[in-house]
Amino acid sequence: MANDQGYRIGDAADRSGVSAANIRYYEKEGLVAPQARSDNSYRIYSDADVHRLRFIRLCRAMDMSLDEVRTLLALDLRSKADCDAACVALDSHLGHVRERLRELRSLEKDLIALRDCCDGTDAQCHIIETLHARADRQPLASARPTRAARHV
Template identity: 70%
Template sequence: MTAASVSPVPQHRIGEAARRSGVSAANIRYYEREGLLQPQARADNDYRLYSDADMHRLRFIRQCRALDMSLDEVRTLLALDLNNKADCATASTALEAHLGHVRQRLAELRALEKDLLALRKRCDGLDGHCHIIEALHQRADEAVPAVAAPAGHRHV
């Protein structure tokens, strides 16, 4: 089903939209605050109303987030037209950039795994004290950063 093949008539309250889209009501509100979704109408009691097109959009966002895409990456893809050749190139470029982020994170995770394995080898649990905790205390004493480094671009 494409965004063009769904009803644009707002008819569902947020609970129903959450159930139909698989996106929690809290996340729906968050995506609204982030500008990824704008409900088109409100009921007489001021409840937000969502259309089938809104729920399709929410499922699209959920799919992108399941692929670990950032909100900016999702925003980029939402702005593209699937029938525009230039937009296809933009989507491909965005996906390639995301693959770069994933590969970087995989390298970081492999390094983390290696570090954790090395820590685990320090102690078999039979000694009078724990060499794992000892090593962590040593690292805490050695690693005194002057200023905390920025977290950088993270997806996980």
């Protein structure tokens, strides 16, 4: 319900496209803070808060991490130094996206090769057979090399 004082969380969610649960999470993460609370302790969001939520939603839709979003939120759009910092942040994110694209292309090739294992004419499925063989070759969990953490 909108009024002169602002919006309750459900209205802010409707106006921003961010779910109420995500708004609460972003508050917990320090990305947004409602400007006030009503007499009955409801969070009250301003138009600026709704804009900030839209900004966060847009950045998340571009697969940015919360840290990247936090960095961009801290920048001033009128500052030349902050413009440079925004470029650095975006260049870094592009690097993550390009790495993920390489991973996805490799996965695509692997899936195509796996699919080519079977044309459905044999008595048994060679796709499932190949997956079982790969599972048998997997190292034990304790001996598994650590994998780099995902970006997002």
